Amino acid sequence: MTNREERLQKVIAQSGVTSRRKAEQLIVDGKIKVNDKVVDELGSKVTANDKIEVNGVPLEKELPVYYLLYKPRGVISSVKDDKGRKVVTDFLEGISERIFPIGRLDYDTSGILLLTNDGEFANQLMHPKYEVEKIYVAKIKGIPSKMELGQLRKGVKSDKDILKATNYNILSTDKKKNTMIIEITLHEGKNKHVRRMMEQLGYPVMKLKRERYGVLTLDGLKPGEYRALNPKEVKQIWNKASEIVK
Incomplete structure (x- = not known):
């Protein structure tokens, strides 16, 4: 400031x-x-x-920092856990700022997770109207038909939510193992969105990974590794959020 x-x-x-x-x-x-x-x-x-x-x-006046973590499976999207399980901030050693994750990825879901100490930035990205494109790759049990997959775009009712995907792309099918790998694109991000959506269709998710978050990808990172976002990336994400929530 x-x-x-x-x-x-x-x-x-x-x-x-x-x-x-x-x-x-x-x-x-x-x-x-x-x-x-x-x-x-x-x-x-x-x-x-x-x-x-x-x-x-x-109030400590920290300079804002922004990180991208390749979250592994079996890790809590939090800064602490009362059960002693591994949390995402355990992977960002040597960082003095009080960072926290923006949103969450499920315990058994891997992929892109952003962390920051900028509460305003985090609040903007988590705004319900912020339609950042998020791409997930899911391995599911069963092989749904095109008609069933078409329901993803129309919306699937789960509890009181209508869960939708903006797009999907079949990557592969294995008839012997009765599984499919599918790429799913979301704009919104409700709790366990992909898992609940597929379960309602009768095809439970066996494995799930978030591969892209807006302009950000996992390129060059292995599970548990992280990198700082560069100023251009921060500006792109911030500008996109600001345009939508005005």
Whole structure:
């Protein structure tokens, strides 16, 4: 943050402490101090020289960082786990910033996962209207017909959700093993979207991997490896999100 004025809730969110929406609630609840004075009005602005406290804890002004992790299977998409299981931040050793994953990949799902300390960036990407293209490759039990697969585009009802794919592409079939490998493209990303969608059609997912997230791919990475996003990649993703949620 420079010396120009920024909205207080935006600065809090960018620090990675919480989302912008929760930051707004903290302000309204009188949990935020600026220069030792409680600030409870939304729209209040601050600069880089101001001292900010969240629930009595000084706000650390970290530079924003953005990472892409090739998440392996059998790993929790969190910064900690009360059962002692491996979490995604275990793979990013030597990083001093308080990073956290943007969204989630299931325990048994591998592939692209983004991590950051920029709460505003994360909140933007997780906005319900953000239609970033995500491509998954699934190995499923059974060989559905073209008519059944066509239902993916129309929508499959699961509980109270209508789960849709924007596109699909059959990569291979194995009649002896009665399996199919299919590429599925999503714009939205509801909880266990691909798995629930295929289960409703009667073809459970045996293995699932997210291979692309917008312009980002897994090229050059092995499971458990990560890399920093370059400024161009961050800008592309941010601009796309900003266009959609306006």
